[in-house]
Amino acid sequence: MIKLEDTYKHKGQRKALVKLLREKGIQSEAVLEAINTLPRHFFFDSALASHAYEDKAFPIGEGQTISQPYTVAFQTELLNVKPGDKVLEIGTGSGYQGSILHLLGAEVHSIEYQAKLFERTKKFLGKLGIPLKFYFGDGSQGIPQQAPFDKIIVTAGAPIVPTSLLNQLKIGGILVIPVGDRKTQKMLKLTKQSATKIIKEEFNNFAFVPLLGKEGWV
Numbered sequence: 001m002i003k004l005e006d007t008y009k010h011k012g013q014r015k016a017l018v019k020l021l022r023e024k025g026i027q028s029e030a031v032l033e034a035i036n037t038l039p040r041h042f043f044f045d046s047a048l049a050s051h052a053y054e055d056k057a058f059p060i061g062e063g064q065t066i067s068q069p070y071t072v073a074f075q076t077e078l079l080n081v082k083p084g085d086k087v088l089e090i091g092t093g094s095g096y097q098g099s100i101l102h103l104l105g106a107e108v109h110s111i112e113y114q115a116k117l118f119e120r121t122k123k124f125l126g127k128l129g130i131p132l133k134f135y136f137g138d139g140s141q142g143i144p145q146q147a148p149f150d151k152i153i154v155t156a157g158a159p160i161v162p163t164s165l166l167n168q169l170k171i172g173g174i175l176v177i178p179v180g181d182r183k184t185q186k187m188l189k190l191t192k193q194s195a196t197k198i199i200k201e202e203f204n205n206f207a208f209v210p211l212l213g214k215e216g217w218v
């Protein structure tokens, strides 16, 4: 990780990134402000830090990636986070997406399946003073002991919508999840209207690393 220094140059690069995200169709001022506030270069390895404000996904080790800023913005906008929402994030990764949710006022529970990433990100966000609640394990099963959640966001590509996640959503809650094959997935927004009624909306294609685990890719 790089020295945690946020300069005028970085702030300028963030402003340009926010402008680009706006041009690409992101409308939520709260989401854009969170991206404008959070130094994405803090979440990068020093060798790649100069690329932190490009609208691209980058490797974070262990074969995983920090999602493209547009993807983070798109998923977060669909999630419609309100201050105080209890949000479950599947796939902690670098901690960037979870930190954006925290800046929006959510109580964030984040679960990661890769032991090394889990340890590293938990330690790093502790140092940054970002108080996510971290869990290690198979997020395709959710976190039953912490359910129900107002919102659930899955940041890895799933083969199906895991029933466990729908079960752990409050009535009125929202699940945002990319579903498809191992290479490309359609972004889905599922709103739980009642215990038996789910409204499904489909959006563009994205390319995520696979969601592993019992209700993911084995």
Ligand code: SAM
Binding pocket: 064, 065, 066, 067, 090, 091, 092, 093, 094, 095, 096, 097, 098, 111, 112, 113, 114, 117, 137, 138, 139, 140, 155, 156, 208, 209, 210, 211, 212, 213, 216
């Ligand atoms: N949200 C992350 C960020 O802001 O950097 C990016 C996530 S990365 C695209 C996908 C993450 O999902 C990886 O860290 C991967 O290890 C994790 N993952 C895959 N399957 C998982 C599972 N069943 N439970 C929890 N995490 C999982």
